[in-house]
Amino acid sequence: MSIEENVINVRETIPEGVTLIAVSKTKPVEDLQRVYDMEIRDFGENKVQELTDKFEKLPKDIRWHLIGHLQKNKIKYIVGKVYLIHSLDSVKLLEELEKHYKAKNMTAEVLIQINIGKEESKTGIYVEDLEVLISSCENCSNVKVRGLMAIIPQVSEKECGDYFKRMKNLFDDLKKRSFKNISMEILSMGMTGDYRLAIKEGSNMVRVGEGIFGKRNYNNKLGGK
Ligand SMILES: *Cc1c(COP(=O)(O)O)cnc(C)c1O
Numbered sequence: 001m002s003i004e005e006n007v008i009n010v011r012e013t014i015p016e017g018v019t020l021i022a023v024s025k026t027k028p029v030e031d032l033q034r035v036y037d038m039e040i041r042d043f044g045e046n047k048v049q050e051l052t053d054k055f056e057k058l059p060k061d062i063r064w065h066l067i068g069h070l071q072k073n074k075i076k077y078i079v080g081k082v083y084l085i086h087s088l089d090s091v092k093l094l095e096e097l098e099k100h101y102k103a104k105n106m107t108a109e110v111l112i113q114i115n116i117g118k119e120e121s122k123t124g125i126y127v128e129d130l131e132v133l134i135s136s137c138e139n140c141s142n143v144k145v146r147g148l149m150a151i152i153p154q155v156s157e158k159e160c161g162d163y164f165k166r167m168k169n170l171f172d173d174l175k176k177r178s179f180k181n182i183s184m185e186i187l188s189m190g191m192t193g194d195y196r197l198a199i200k201e202g203s204n205m206v207r208v209g210e211g212i213f214g215k216r217n218y219n220n221k222l223g224g225k
Contacts, residue, residue: 007038023209048074072096086149089125101142117153138180147186164201
């Protein structure tokens with residue numbers, strides 16, 4: 001199926017109130033342009049270099065989402081270019097974001113990435129370390145937390161459902177409390193294989209890559225994950 005058909009098909013499965021991010025990592029700008037022409041404005045990239053390259057080449061009304069791990073030394077390249085950072089997962093990264101965005105008199109909009117499956121191979125903060133990060137966020141002036149993000153383990157559908165439920169409960173619990181600089185509005189979870197289930201369990205932002213662009217080839221020079 002063509003990219004255009006994919007966009008139409010995926011869109012049909014996304015209810016109102018859920019934001020669809022087209023995850024375009026490893027894909028050429030021509031493909032992104034085709035998706036843009038289908039009126040998609042939210043694009044997700046997992047690498048800073050690739051995001052900033054594409055930022056230069058594509059229309060300026062695109063909302064760029066950084067969905068991959070962010071290294072502190074790369075923050076300077078994204079200030080003013082990224083709409084939402086999905087991967088805040090440490091106090092150190094928070095402090096660097098605050099510093100760089102303050103220097104430019106701008107605000108970083110972020111999601112806290114939760115490592116809900118406690119997988120060592122993955123980034124994201126463990127739930128038990130969350131309170132410390134949240135307290136630090138309350139002391140920031142140039143970083144605003146808008147919600148949570150998770151990449152769940154690759155397990156059976158039933159177990160996926162449980163991880164999504166745990167994320168939704170955490171999201172709802174935090175939403176009930178009131179913090180400075182933190183508003184729980186966005187719950188970013190669900191990818192090509194499981195976004196329908198994620199929506200059913202309460203996700204309101206899904207990140208779909210292969211379901212729109214087709215299979216990724218990690219051997220090309222853009223590189224993948
Ligand atoms: C690559 C990626 C996606 C999209 O994955 P697909 O299976 O292609 O839909 C979503 N979220 C993150 C964080 C990713 O790195």
